[in-house]
Amino acid sequence: MxxxxxxxxxxxxxxxxxTEEPLTRTIVTVGQITYDETRLARIQARVEGWIEQVFVDFTGKWVKKGQPLLSVYSPELLSTQRELLIAKRAKDSLGTSAFPEISANAQSLYEATRDRLRLWDISDGQIRELEKRGTPTRTMTLFAPVEGFVLTRNALRGQRITPEMELYTIADLSTIWVLADIYEYEVPLIHLGQPATMTFPYFPGKTFTGKVTFIYPQLDNQTRTLKVRLQFPNVDHQLKPDMYASVSFPIDYGRKLAVPESAxxxxxxxxxxxxxxxxxxxxxxxxxxxxxxxxxxxxxxxxxxxxxxxxxxxxxxxxxxxxxxxxxxxxxxxx
Incomplete structure (x- = not known):
């Protein structure tokens, strides 16, 4: 015409x-900070006994790896220490026996007793110290396996404890997770390892950089959104669990032949x-x-x-x- x-x-x-032109867009959504579940430590005693002392006595406290948390008095642990010292003396005295079977039995009993202590989270260093000292210690000290913040504390002085009881939960917040929801039609644009940025109104001018580490397998039937998990470094601990953030996913389509929508x-x-x-x-x-x-x-x-x-x-x-x-x-x- x-x-x-x-x-x-x-x-x-x-x-x-x-023309062919470079095309990019940004998906923006809301994310909620949560703990990195792989960096949570739940502290339990492997023995029955009573709490003698509590060294970390409130939630929110920062603890270093190896820091004492509490000490436990356990009759079973005390008797096993005595057994180890007896087994060590027997091993040392019978090690040069003219009868190899007697020497081997003494060594086997000694190793079995050491293994029982290890099963109760007694370290090799603590066992060596016990053998050097020659007398059993009345209490066992539980140490923090990671550095982080104490989330929960269920340890009270004088309390009777059993192996299944959770005494502390410690969270290493040097990295955090962020859960974000994306719409159904945006799902094909998101992939594992994809970079993302995060901003907060109360941190003006500051941008945090992370990446997608997990894409959940099922859509929310009500909202038609899919949950995506991201990981962000948090070395200075500025980011707190349950904070809300604006999360942006930059999408790069590369160079494409494109026309204006109006055409x-x-x-x-x-x-x-x-x-x-x-x-x-x-x-x-x-x-x-x-x-x-x-x-x-x-x-x-x-x-x-x-x-x-x-x-x-x-x-x-x-x-x-x-x-x-x-x-x-x-x-x-x-x-």
């Missing part, structure tokens, strides 16, 4: 050239772009659309780089084209 330059100006026709007419059954010829002719072209990136559509097929397309006034061109087609049909019918 041909339209004169005057009419093009009247209906506001604007033309641009099809595409959608009839419901097909998508059309008008090609502008130099002689004033306009040709409707069916195109296959890819993803919409901001205000542009990626073109999968139907256009080539360098072609001129209508980006404004195309709706009026389409209306003019349909009107002329209708008029032509009526004229043909009259004849």
């Amino acid at each position: 041909m339209i004169s330059p005057e009419k093009q100006q009247l209906i506001g026709v604007q033309v641009s050239t099809v 595409v007419l959608d009839s419901g059954t097909r998508q059309i772009v008008f090609i502008a010829r130099e002689d004033g002719h306009f040709e409707p072209r069916t195109v296959q659309l890819g993803a919409k990136v901001n205000d542009r559509f990626i073109i999968e097929s139907g256009l080539t780089v360098g072609e001129k397309i209508v980006t404004s006034g195309n709706f009026l061109i389409d209306s003019e084209s349909q009107l002329k087609a209708a008029m032509s049909g009526m004229t043909g019918h009259e004849h």
Whole structure:
């Protein structure tokens, strides 16, 4: 269809050239900080007994790895220490026995007693100290296996304890997890290892950088969103569990052939772009659309780089084209 330059100006026709261009967009959502579950330590005593002393006596306290938490009096542990000292003396005295079987039995008893102590979390260093001292210690001290903050404390002086009781929970917050929800149509754009940034209104000008470490397998049926887990470093412990943040995922599509959204007419059954010829002719072209990136559509097929397309006034061109087609049909019918 041909339209004169005057009419093009009247209906506001604007033309641009099809190009390949780098396309990026950003998915923005809300995230909630939580603990890194792989950095949680739950402290239990492996023996029955009574708490003699509590060295870490409130939640929220920062503890270093190896810091004493509490001491436990355990009759069973005390008797096993005595057994070890007896077994060591027997091993030492019978080690040079003329009867190899007696020497081997003494060694075996000694090793078995050491193993029992190890099962109760008595370290090799503590066992060596016991053997050097030659007398059993009345209490066993439990130490923090990691550095971090005390989340829970269920240890009270004089309390009777059993192996299944959880006495402390300690969280290493040097890294934290963030749980964020993304919409169903955004799911194909998110992948493991993908970088993300996080900002807070109360940390103006500061951006935290992390990455996607897990994508949950099931959508929320009510919200039609999928939960994504991210990991962020938190060396200075500025980030606290249960804080809310704005999380951004930069999406890079690479260089793609794309056109402005305004250039595409959608009839419901097909998508059309008008090609502008130099002689004033306009040709409707069916195109296959890819993803919409901001205000542009990626073109999968139907256009080539360098072609001129209508980006404004195309709706009026389409209306003019349909009107002329209708008029032509009526004229043909009259004849």
